[in-house]
Amino acid sequence: MRKxxxxxxxxxxxxxxxxxxxxxxxxxxxxxxxxxxxxxNFVWHEGRIYFHCALEGEKLDDIRHDDRACFEVDLPIAYVKGGPDNPCRAEYLYRSVILRGRAQLVEAEREKALALDCLMRKYQPEGGYGSYAPEKLAITGVVRLEVEEIVGKEELGKGELRERALAALAAGTPLPVVLE
Structure with a gap:
């Protein structure tokens, strides 16, 4: 990372x-x-990224061709408005993560069910989604990204901007916020 x-x-x-x-x-x-x-949609579980997909399609074609993959997430925290005297002041404040590793289709039914359960807990934490019948698991693709490298990056501004961005994060304010 340059900076x-x-x-x-x-x-x-x-x-x-x-x-x-x-x-x-x-x-x-x-x-x-x-x-x-x-x-x-994805889930992080025990040092791996999991996601579900169809058993055929571009994602799996690419992974079968070359299992090297990159994965990125970002959280926009605030938009800083530019002004009439300084439009270049406009910027986004954010945090992001980039991961690199090797992706492969999960074959084991037990790991597939674990990954799908982790996904459901992330996206439907209140529960109520039941269990996975073997016939459904058989027609559902699950991919595991074995992470080899993780790099996190943030731009939170300086001085008062940084303090306001961190305060918005700590307060659980719906993001991104607009800062002037």
Whole structure:
């Protein structure tokens, strides 16, 4: 990372982002050599990213071609307005995480069920979703990203802006907020 002062070094902040962000973006390399990015629901569990998908399609075609993958999540915290005298002041304050690793389709029924249960707990924490019948597991794709590298980055502004952004995060204010 070029600007070391923007690196998130507290792993608890990285875990918070992975658990809090509802959408991540999977980056793969297609057979044609072009990168592909797909937004998707995901869950972080025991050092891995899991997501579900169809058993056929572009994501799996790419993973079967080249299992190297990148995954990104970000949390917009605040938008800082530019003004008539300084439009360049406009900026987003954020935290983000980029992971790199190897992706593969999960074959074991037990791991598939675990991953789907983790996904449901994340997106439907109140429960009520039942169990997974073997015939449903058989037609559901689950991909595991074995994480090899994690880098967190943040831009929280300076001085008063930083204090206001951190206060919004601590207060649980709906994000992003607008700062002037």
């Amino acid at each position: 070391a002062h923007k690196r998130i070094t507290d792993f608890a902040l990285i875990l918070d982002l992975l658990n809090r962000c509802p959408v991540g973006r999977l980056g793969t390399v297609g057979r044609d050599g072009w990168p592909n990015v797909k937004p998707l």
